[in-house]
Amino acid sequence: MKTKTDATSIQKLVSKLLKWYGLNYRELPWRATKDPYKIWLSEIILQQTRVAQGLSYYLKFVKHYPTIDAFAGAPIDDILKLWQGLGYYSRARNMHKCANQIIKEMNGQFPDNYTDLIQLIGIGKYTAGALASICYDEPVPAIDGNAYRVYSRLFEIYSDISIGSTFKEFFELGLSIVPSQNAGDFNQAIMELGATICLPTNPKCNTCPLNNHCVARSKKVQNLLPVKSKKIKVKNRYFDYLVFIHEGHLALHKRKSQDIWQGLYDFLLFESDKDRKSSIFDILKSSEWGHVELIASSEEYKHILTHQKLHINFHVVQVTESKDFKLICQDNKLEAVHLSDLESLAVPKPVERFLYQELSEMYNFQT
């Protein structure tokens, strides 16, 4: 009795998959190179990010920083500015740290195997597998969201992929399948299949090159897999921003705490448990800012994150008389930034929207 995990059956599966990939792969820029730096860059950008969203960022970064030396030598603020809008900014900060570590401690030589790669900051089990296989053809699996979906359906695996121990199960399965040659193409083919055919809902089984191998399909349970129990609960947060403006300068704040948007710029922030804005006016009255005038309050900006729903109001406060605006900014841990210098600073998405959709019209500055 043959099983679906017979060596012969697996060999056929791999062969079909590689053939399909060779004919159907999308021509993406990071697939036209073997430069580990560029593959690395693409993998970090594509963490929890669709190709369509990350592609333009990849092109920008390769253009600005063609080598790991250029990337490592750049100021982190410049890198964050290029990363602006992509989200998960720790990816950029970690990659910058890592690049400098490679330059300083590894003589600029990128690690060339799974074990060394996974030691690096920002490189976990998936990315180490992807880099080892794609750059060096090391026969290790690369288990990402696509791989979970494809493998769970091919072999009808109901293990909960939210549980940590399930990764090991899929990694071992992948290890038993990944061919000793063309490991990189194999892993990319699995992911490509997951991204274009084996979709989360309504997979295109009719055109799937592996449909004859798929146990889930034979039992019509594709849409039940993979099993993922974890539910994300969304927390509401209420932000009031005071946007001080004085003689063409804005009072900006660089975010540093363990919170969202670390390293990006916003304004003086007051957060409250619910929709309560009375405190704003108290702050203004008892302020050391000099003569202040509340010019306008924005409509509420709703900004959805994976785990938070932000309710943001921007309050534009004109400082008409001030003894020393910059000094008062410093006292409040703010920086006075001229409107013409805004474009060089990384800002969160809702701040970007406010600046360039509302404030730019009020004060008529260029974006």
Next chain:
DNA sequence: AATGCGGGGCG
């Protein structure tokens, strides 16, 4: 093992 971290696109 559980939680926090962005933003966008899809049905």
Next chain:
DNA sequence: CGCCCAGCATT
């Protein structure tokens, strides 16, 4: 709206 996306670090 809910779910997912070439995940990782921290606790």
